[in-house]
Amino acid sequence: MAFFNEVKNIVFTVIIVILSTTLIAVSVVFALRGAEINEAYLTASSELETTRENLAATESEKSSVESQLEAERQERQRLEQENAGLKSEIEQLKAKKAEEEAKKLALQQQQQAQQVRPPQTPPPATKVCYLTFDDGPCENTLAILNILARYNAKATFFVKGNSKCIDYVKNIKDAGHAVGLHTYTHDYKQLYASDAAYFNDLNAVSAAVEQRIGNVKLVRFPGGSSNEVSKHCPGIMTRLTKSVPEAGYAYFDWNVDSGDAMKFNSQQIIEAVLSQASKKSGAICVLMHDIKINTTQALPSVIEGLIQQGYYFDVLSHDSYGFHHGVKN
Ligand code: ZN
Numbered sequence: 001m002a003f004f005n006e007v008k009n010i011v012f013t014v015i016i017v018i019l020s021t022t023l024i025a026v027s028v029v030f031a032l033r034g035a036e037i038n039e040a041y042l043t044a045s046s047e048l049e050t051t052r053e054n055l056a057a058t059e060s061e062k063s064s065v066e067s068q069l070e071a072e073r074q075e076r077q078r079l080e081q082e083n084a085g086l087k088s089e090i091e092q093l094k095a096k097k098a099e100e101e102a103k104k105l106a107l108q109q110q111q112q113a114q115q116v117r118p119p120q121t122p123p124p125a126t127k128v129c130y131l132t133f134d135d136g137p138c139e140n141t142l143a144i145l146n147i148l149a150r151y152n153a154k155a156t157f158f159v160k161g162n163s164k165c166i167d168y169v170k171n172i173k174d175a176g177h178a179v180g181l182h183t184y185t186h187d188y189k190q191l192y193a194s195d196a197a198y199f200n201d202l203n204a205v206s207a208a209v210e211q212r213i214g215n216v217k218l219v220r221f222p223g224g225s226s227n228e229v230s231k232h233c234p235g236i237m238t239r240l241t242k243s244v245p246e247a248g249y250a251y252f253d254w255n256v257d258s259g260d261a262m263k264f265n266s267q268q269i270i271e272a273v274l275s276q277a278s279k280k281s282g283a284i285c286v287l288m289h290d291i292k293i294n295t296t297q298a299l300p301s302v303i304e305g306l307i308q309q310g311y312y313f314d315v316l317s318h319d320s321y322g323f324h325h326g327v328k329n
Pocket residue numbers: 134135182186222223
């Protein structure tokens with residue numbers, strides 16, 4: 001029995017030992033496992049923290065990118081506005097340029113129109129003849145006046161201011177003819193040197209006439225308004241044909257040239273005048289020179305021939321048709 005008890009004790013002890021060992025082993029295993037879990041938890045926590053931090057960093061980065069984007073958007077908007085401003089400025093400049101070009105073109109056209117200014121409208125249809133005598137007065141002027149008186153024909157004398165017979169302007173006027181201003185010197189080079197030079201010459205002849213018979217406002221340009229002897233002063237006739245009328249003068253050219261300045265003899269003068277006159281349907285203005293003896297000799301036949309063609313004679317006045325030539329300079 002004792003033995004049995006002994007064995008029982010031993011078995012019991014062994015069982016206790018085994019159970020204790022197992023318990024210890026299980027405890028150790030659990031303890032180890034707990035440490036492992038704890039470590040994993042710590043690792044996971046730290047990872048979570050890192051992730052949070054990363055997230056926060058990402059959030060901040062996102063907000064920075066967003067603010068950058070906003071700044072860029074604003075900059076783009078500003079640039080677009082600036083661009084629109086520049087575009088409108090360009091449009092304005094273009095419009096201004098177009099306006100300038102239109103003005104320039106208009107000016108060019110105006111200048112061209114002046115350079116090739118056409119003659120006035122056709123002369124009046126009435127068969128009036130304006131006989132005109134340039135470059136006097138001179139001794140011969142008195143003979144001309146006698147012939148005109150014989151036919152009761154009126155004429156117009158465009159006088160030269162420095163003529164030694166300038167006093168005859170009074171005889172001309174007293175006989176019922178008209179006096180006009182031609183030039184003081186008749187020196188083409190000098191009087192067409194400049195616009196101012198022309199007006200100096202005009203003022204000189206005007207003063208010479210005025211002190212004898214009063215103010216005269218009829219003008220004939222030396223060489224006519226179509227002259228090319230003034231070419232050394234480009235455009236001067238274009239300007240003078242405006243400025244002289246603006247100064248209150250009326251200027252007259254002619255539409256029948258007697259040719260007496262070209263040394264025509266009296267027969268040639270008669271033929272030239274009557275032939276040209278016969279081809280006109282209305283008013284005529286005949287260019288002659290009282291300083292030419294051939295003209296004096298031709299004059300009676302010229303007057304008679306014109307009367308036969310139906311013309312009557314009158315003096316030019318400020319309002320008469322101007323017979324203007326086309327300006328060539
Ligand atoms: Zn002349």
